[in-house]
Amino acid sequence: MTNKLFFDVKPELSAYEATCKEKSSVGYYDLPEQDLDYLEEYKKDFNLKNTNIEHLVIIGIGGSSLGLKAIYRTLKNTKDFSKKIHFLESTDPIAIKAELEKVELNKAHFFVISKSGTTIETTAIYKYILGLLSDEKISEEYRFTYVTDKGSLLEAHSKSKKSFCLFIPTNVGGRFSVLSAVGLAPLALIEVDIKALLSGAKQIKNSFFESGYIKDILLKKATYYAKNSMKYNINTLFVYSESFKYFTEWYVQLWGESLGKKQLNSSFNVGLTPVGIIGPKDQHSFLQLIVDGLRDKTVTVLKIRNFNYDIRIPEINLKELESLDSINKLSFNSLINLQADSIIEALVDKGDIPVDTIELECINEENLGKFIFYYELLTSLVAHMMGVDAYGQPGVEQSKVILKKKLQNRGLL
Amino acid sequence: MTNKLFFDVKPELSAYEATCKEKSSVGYYDLPEQDLDYLEEYKKDFNLKNTNIEHLVIIGIGGSSLGLKAIYRTLKNTKDFSKKIHFLESTDPIAIKAELEKVELNKAHFFVISKSGTTIETTAIYKYILGLLSDEKISEEYRFTYVTDKGSLLEAHSKSKKSFCLFIPTNVGGRFSVLSAVGLAPLALIEVDIKALLSGAKQIKNSFFESGYIKDILLKKATYYAKNSMKYNINTLFVYSESFKYFTEWYVQLWGESLGKKQLNSSFNVGLTPVGIIGPKDQHSFLQLIVDGLRDKTVTVLKIRNFNYDIRIPEINLKELESLDSINKLSFNSLINLQADSIIEALVDKGDIPVDTIELECINEENLGKFIFYYELLTSLVAHMMGVDAYGQPGVEQSKVILKKKLQNRGLL
Numbered sequence: 001m002t003n004k005l006f007f008d009v010k011p012e013l014s015a016y017e018a019t020c021k022e023k024s025s026v027g028y029y030d031l032p033e034q035d036l037d038y039l040e041e042y043k044k045d046f047n048l049k050n051t052n053i054e055h056l057v058i059i060g061i062g063g064s065s066l067g068l069k070a071i072y073r074t075l076k077n078t079k080d081f082s083k084k085i086h087f088l089e090s091t092d093p094i095a096i097k098a099e100l101e102k103v104e105l106n107k108a109h110f111f112v113i114s115k116s117g118t119t120i121e122t123t124a125i126y127k128y129i130l131g132l133l134s135d136e137k138i139s140e141e142y143r144f145t146y147v148t149d150k151g152s153l154l155e156a157h158s159k160s161k162k163s164f165c166l167f168i169p170t171n172v173g174g175r176f177s178v179l180s181a182v183g184l185a186p187l188a189l190i191e192v193d194i195k196a197l198l199s200g201a202k203q204i205k206n207s208f209f210e211s212g213y214i215k216d217i218l219l220k221k222a223t224y225y226a227k228n229s230m231k232y233n234i235n236t237l238f239v240y241s242e243s244f245k246y247f248t249e250w251y252v253q254l255w256g257e258s259l260g261k262k263q264l265n266s267s268f269n270v271g272l273t274p275v276g277i278i279g280p281k282d283q284h285s286f287l288q289l290i291v292d293g294l295r296d297k298t299v300t301v302l303k304i305r306n307f308n309y310d311i312r313i314p315e316i317n318l319k320e321l322e323s324l325d326s327i328n329k330l331s332f333n334s335l336i337n338l339q340a341d342s343i344i345e346a347l348v349d350k351g352d353i354p355v356d357t358i359e360l361e362c363i364n365e366e367n368l369g370k371f372i373f374y375y376e377l378l379t380s381l382v383a384h385m386m387g388v389d390a391y392g393q394p395g396v397e398q399s400k401v402i403l404k405k406k407l408q409n410r411g412l413l
Numbered sequence: 414m415t416n417k418l419f420f421d422v423k424p425e426l427s428a429y430e431a432t433c434k435e436k437s438s439v440g441y442y443d444l445p446e447q448d449l450d451y452l453e454e455y456k457k458d459f460n461l462k463n464t465n466i467e468h469l470v471i472i473g474i475g476g477s478s479l480g481l482k483a484i485y486r487t488l489k490n491t492k493d494f495s496k497k498i499h500f501l502e503s504t505d506p507i508a509i510k511a512e513l514e515k516v517e518l519n520k521a522h523f524f525v526i527s528k529s530g531t532t533i534e535t536t537a538i539y540k541y542i543l544g545l546l547s548d549e550k551i552s553e554e555y556r557f558t559y560v561t562d563k564g565s566l567l568e569a570h571s572k573s574k575k576s577f578c579l580f581i582p583t584n585v586g587g588r589f590s591v592l593s594a595v596g597l598a599p600l601a602l603i604e605v606d607i608k609a610l611l612s613g614a615k616q617i618k619n620s621f622f623e624s625g626y627i628k629d630i631l632l633k634k635a636t637y638y639a640k641n642s643m644k645y646n647i648n649t650l651f652v653y654s655e656s657f658k659y660f661t662e663w664y665v666q667l668w669g670e671s672l673g674k675k676q677l678n679s680s681f682n683v684g685l686t687p688v689g690i691i692g693p694k695d696q697h698s699f700l701q702l703i704v705d706g707l708r709d710k711t712v713t714v715l716k717i718r719n720f721n722y723d724i725r726i727p728e729i730n731l732k733e734l735e736s737l738d739s740i741n742k743l744s745f746n747s748l749i750n751l752q753a754d755s756i757i758e759a760l761v762d763k764g765d766i767p768v769d770t771i772e773l774e775c776i777n778e779e780n781l782g783k784f785i786f787y788y789e790l791l792t793s794l795v796a797h798m799m800g801v802d803a804y805g806q807p808g809v810e811q812s813k814v815i816l817k818k819k820l821q822n823r824g825l826l
Contacts, residue, residue, distance in 0.1 A: 062697025077507045090694050091752065093724045093745040094490045095655035121693055123737045124726050124748060131727035156733040174697075233709055234647065234686055242508035253698035260702025271706025273647055275688060280534055281503050283809060284475025284587075285666035289673025291808030293684025296646055311506045313537050314544035320569040324536045326820040332506035335537060338819050339504065346812035395704030396696060399759035406751050407739040 001204075001370045003217050005356040006348050009227065011219035015384035019377070020209065026391065027171035028376060031179040032202035032369075036195070039181070039188050042145075042164060046109075046189060049142040053109045054083055055102075056186050059125045060113030061089045063174025064147070066253050068183040070246040071192065071368055077243055078308045078363060081190040088125045096125065106138050109189075111145045113182055115174045117152030120403070147181050173391045175254050176376055179369070193365040200369025208377055218378050224354060225272060225298060226385030232298045232354060235272055236290065239302040240279040240340040243363060248276020251375060258379045260395070261388035270386050280339045290353065291346070298354040299347055303340045306362040307333045414617075414783045416630050419761045419768040422640065424632035428797035432790070433622065439804065440584035441789060444592040445615035445782075449608070452594070452601050455558075455579060459522075459602060462555040466522045467496055468515075469599050472542065473526030474502045474534045476587025477560075479666050481596040483659040484605065484781055490656055491721045491776060494603040501538045509538065519551050522602075524558045526595055528587045530565030533816070560594050586804045588667045589789055592782070606778040613782025621790055631791050637767060638685060638711060639798030645711045645767060648685055649703065652715040653692040653753040656776060661689020664788055671792045673808070674801035683799050693752045703766065704759070711767040712760055716753045719775040720746045 023029045058065055065087050072085050086099055110129055114122045133140055145164040148154040158165040166181035168174075177183070179201060184194050207214035225235060237251050252274045260271035277286045279301070290297055310333040317325055327335065347355045358374075360367045383390035436442045471478055478500050485498045499512055523542055527535045546553055558577040561567040571578040579594035581587075590596070592614060597607050620627035638648060650664050665687045673684035690699045692714075703710055723746040730738050740748065760768045771787075773780045796803030 061694060066698065077511045090655050090691075091745050091749040092653075092655040093720050093749075094722050096724065096745065097722060098490045118734065118737060119697075120737065120740065123731070123734060124740050124743075124745070127726050127729045127731070127741070128724065128745075130729050134727075153733045153736075157731055160732040229707075233707060240505075242503050242505040249698070256699050256702035256706070260704075260706025262705050269705055269707050271702050271709075273686075273688070273702065273706070273709070275686070278503075281474060283812070284532075285479065285662070286669050287812070288806040288808040289669035289684050289686065291673075291811070292675050292682055293669070293673025293686070293808075294642075294646060294682050296684075296686070307506050309507050309510060311509065311541065313540050314547075316540045316543050318536070318540070318570055319573040320566045321531065321536060323566075324531060324533065326817075326823075327533065327537050328540070330537075330820075330823070332504050332509065332537070332541075334823075336504045336506075338823075339816060342812045342816040342819060345815050349811070393701040395701040395706075398704070398762070399696070399700070399755045402758050403752060403755040404739075406755060407743075410739075410743070410747075410751075 001361075001367060001374070002359045003356060003374070005217065005220060007224055007354045007356070009220055009224045011216070012223040012226070012385055013219070015222060015381050016215065016219055018384040019380050022380075023209070025171060026380075027169040028173070028176035028179070029205070030169075031172065032198045032205050032373065034198070038166070039184055039194070042166060042185060043188050046145075046164065050109055052107050055086060055104060055108040056083050056189060057086045057088060057103055057108050057110045057129075058113060058186065059088045059110060059122050059129065060182075061119060061121045062253060063177055064113035064115065064119070064122070064182060065089045066175070066246070066250040067178025067372070068186055070250040071178070071183060071187060071197070073246040074243045074363060074368060075192065075365070083190045085186055085190065089121070091121050091124060096128070105132060105136055109143060109145065111147060111186060112154065113147040114154055115149055115168050115177070117148045117154030117157075145185065147185060175257055176391075178250070178372060196365035197369040200366035201373035204370050204373040204377065214374070214377075218374070218381060221356060222378055222381035222385060226382050228354070229270065229272055229386060232296055233271075233273055234275055234297045236275045236277060236297050236299045237302065238277050238279055238282070238299055238343070240336055241302070241304045241307070241363070242278060244302060245276075245278055247371065248278070252276055254375060254379055257393050258383055258390040259386060259388060263387045264389060265387060270388060272382065279343065280336065283339070283343065287343070291350065295352050301340055301344050301355065301357045303337055303357065303359045304363055305337070305359060308362055414774075414780060414787070415772045416787070417770045418630065418633055420637055422633055422637045424629070425636040425639070425798055426632070428635060428794045429628065429632055431797040432793050435793075436622070438584060439793075440582040441586070441589035441592070442618070443582075444585065445611045445618050445786065447611070451579070452597055452607070455577060455598060456601050459558075459577065463522055465520055468499060468517060468521040469496050469602060470499045470501060470516055470521050470523045470542075471526060471599065472501045472523060472535050472538045473595075474532060475666060476590055477526035477528065477532070477535070477595060478502045479588070479659070479663040480591025480785070481599055483663040484591070484596060484600060484610070486659040487656045487776060487781060488605065488778070496603045498599055498603065502534070504534050504537060509541070518545060518549055522556060522558065524560060524599060525567065526560040527565075527567055528562050528581055528590070530561045530567030530570075558598065560598060588670055589804075591663070591785060609778035610782040613779035614786035617783050617786040617790065627787070627790075631787070631794060634769060635791055635794035635798060639795050641767070642683065642685055642799060645709055646684075646686055647688055647710045649688045649690060649710050649712045650715065651690050651692055651695070651712055651756070653749055654715070654717045654720070654776070655691060657715060658689075658691055660784065661691070665689055667788060667792055670806050671796055671803040672799060672801060676800045677802060678800060683801060685795065692756065693749060696752070696756065700756070704763065708765050714753055714757050714768065714770045716750055716770065716772045717776055718750070718772060721775055
């Protein structure tokens with residue numbers, strides 16, 4: 001992974017010190033070095049008790065699904081997995097129906113993932129699935145894996161069932177939890193190389209905390225973003241790979257929910273807005289706004305050097321369209337990267353759009369681990385510089401209270 | 414469709430006059446009243462020459478796919494269509510492979526959609542498909558429908574083939590073209606009720622130009638957005654329906670590409686940034702940023718009163734999770750709307766977040782037509798108030814020129 005910045009700034013070192021200090025209390029920093037024995041044991045036990053599972057169904061929302069989905073969907077089209085992973089993450093009845101149509105219930109294992117243990121969407125869907133299993137007379141035994149905080153009501157609930165229960169370390173926030181059991185348990189079951197995933201994360205972590213290349217670049221980038229947060233209040237991640245679409249969704253949660261806060265030492269509302277776009281598709285949608293619109297955006301372009309799979313434009317000359325013969329015999333892998341390079345050149349040329357580029361050698365577990373940890377560290381750094389607590393989400397409480405009241409008062413629904 | 418604004422402003426009438434004036438030269442305003450005979454003929458001819466088509470494959474990008482995809486994907490889970498529609502809209506080789514795996518080539522008909530006729534992505538994929546057909550010895554005859562501007566090189570090319578060719582009115586821009594042949598031709602072939610779609614659009618149009626309810630509300634909303642464009646530079650569309658996900662992508666292009674411009678009377682860069690999010694999923698991702706973050710966002714919440722399909726949470730009491738028994742027997746249709754209502758209440762309660770709500774009675778063609786035209790009119794109004802030309806996209810040219818040079822210079826790719 002390489003990262004090149006087309007802007008410069010004097011790095012704010014105090015934020016680096018703050019991350020070094022919080023390393024002992026904020027749990028996600030430790031995930032790359034976690035002991036994986038518990039997962040080995042879980043997997044062995046799982047395979048003993050479940051012989052015919054072809055579908056893993058994730059009942060989880062936000063931090064309980066976005067990271068896992070990003071890794072799975074990014075790898076899915078280049079690897080053959082023995083099981084399919086499905087996501088139930090909405091209360092939209094049509095979406096639930098559409099997703100369940102792809103699942104054979106008697107060959108499915110369900111993950112109920114909720115850090116707090118009492119997420120309303122997750123509980124609603126869990127109950128619905130229990131109802132379906134009962135209707136179909138499918139045994140519940142060992143059909144569920146619960147992933148939650150130790151001591152949560154969901155853990156207590158799991159004890160009343162013959163099931164599996166795994167834990168999220170309590171000091172690991174939902175949106176920073178992809179490298180905990182939340183992401184790793186389902187990925188381990190489908191034979192994703194989770195060691196390589198953690199190894200990638202560890203390389204970035206070490207380079208950062210041992211004052212390597214990543215420290216310099218992350219500090220500069222974070223400083224630039226935080227310092228200019230009122231001018232460039234939108235941070236665009238422009239990925240030249242359709243497979244990375246779900247990583248942009250993961251990034252949106254990580255960035256938006258961590259940085260959109262009241263400042264710790266005031267009641268000021270601050271924040272940076274993440275936007276994920278996909279190349280070249282969004283050249284025909286969002287690019288015009290970046291190029292000619294208000295100068296309120298930074299742009300990070302992600303390129304994949306080698307897609308692991310390629311096809312070629314044949315040498316076909318089209319009558320009347322001979323002007324486009326220059327693409328003949330070009331591989332699509334080359335074309336998409338030429339497109340990315342052209343955009344980078346055009347954006348840098350503007351002079352007043354802060355651009356940086358991230359390049360991954362290929363799509364594999366190690367590189368995904370790097371990408372994940374890179375963004376987590378960047379988020380922590382920017383949070384310190386903006387004076388906000390990256391790890392809570394107090395703003396979403398009020399609507400939960402309102403919903404609870406509405407639910408209690410529903411007489412005639 | 415109802416639209417309720419939780420903010421107030423004195424409407425800027427000159428923009429209304431400007432839209433009335435440009436009505437005769439900007440083509441999209443006429444689409445609701447278009448004569449559909451050409452489509453009837455096309456469909457008849459198509460069915461005569463193609464008897465076994467089960468897949469329609471759209472080769473198009475940006476305005477040549479987003480609107481059609483939005484309508485198709487929104488209706489898909491509630492209707493049974495005789496043919497499937499697939500979209501090839503990226504040069505990512507993995508994405509092309511993944512999409513084509515779902516297509517039986519000998520039962521497929523291909524749409525090559527390009528307003529200019531020389532879109533590079535579209536041409537590359539078109540050549541690739543021609544190569545595949547030739548490899549598989551599948552006849553090309555009548556296997557393609559070209560949709561393009563009259564007089565384009567693609568039209569000229571189509572004449573060298575036994576094929577179908579349909580036109581986009583030249584004064585209809587790509588992102589405003591969903592109600593032209595671009596969207597209507599494939600939709601007509603799968604028996605979507607395109608008359609109802611146009612009728613919905615027409616109702617909104619009439620209410621606007623005949624000084625009805627829609628005129629007042631759109632003028633107020635547009636005025637508020639334009640007037641506060643430096644403060645609230647981000648316009649969030651928060652849809653409580655997974656099916657509407659692709660409409661948020663359509664909205665992103667329409668809004669971003671139309672409003673992100675150099676001002677007509679200056680070289681100032683202005684623009685409004687569209688963000689599409691989906692409820693309740695993004696309550697667990699983006700909501701925190703809206704509630705506690707910088708006050709730089711307006712929020713439009715879209716609700717569907719009746720999902721046309723529903724399932725119910727069974728009466729299952731979960732040990733240790735009894736606190737959540739209040740959702741028992743609730744339908745998911747009710748739950749998702751209660752969630753939307755709670756968010757609306759919480760956001761309005763903040764007092765400094767501009768909120769409005771759009772409610773559709775159900776998901777059908779007529780309501781989608783209304784939604785489309787509502788956003789097109791809003792875009793035109795805001796463009797006038799911001800002093801930009803809504804209908805071009807000059808900013809994307811430079812990167813095209815750079816790419817062209819790179820393609821000409823590629824010696825060793």
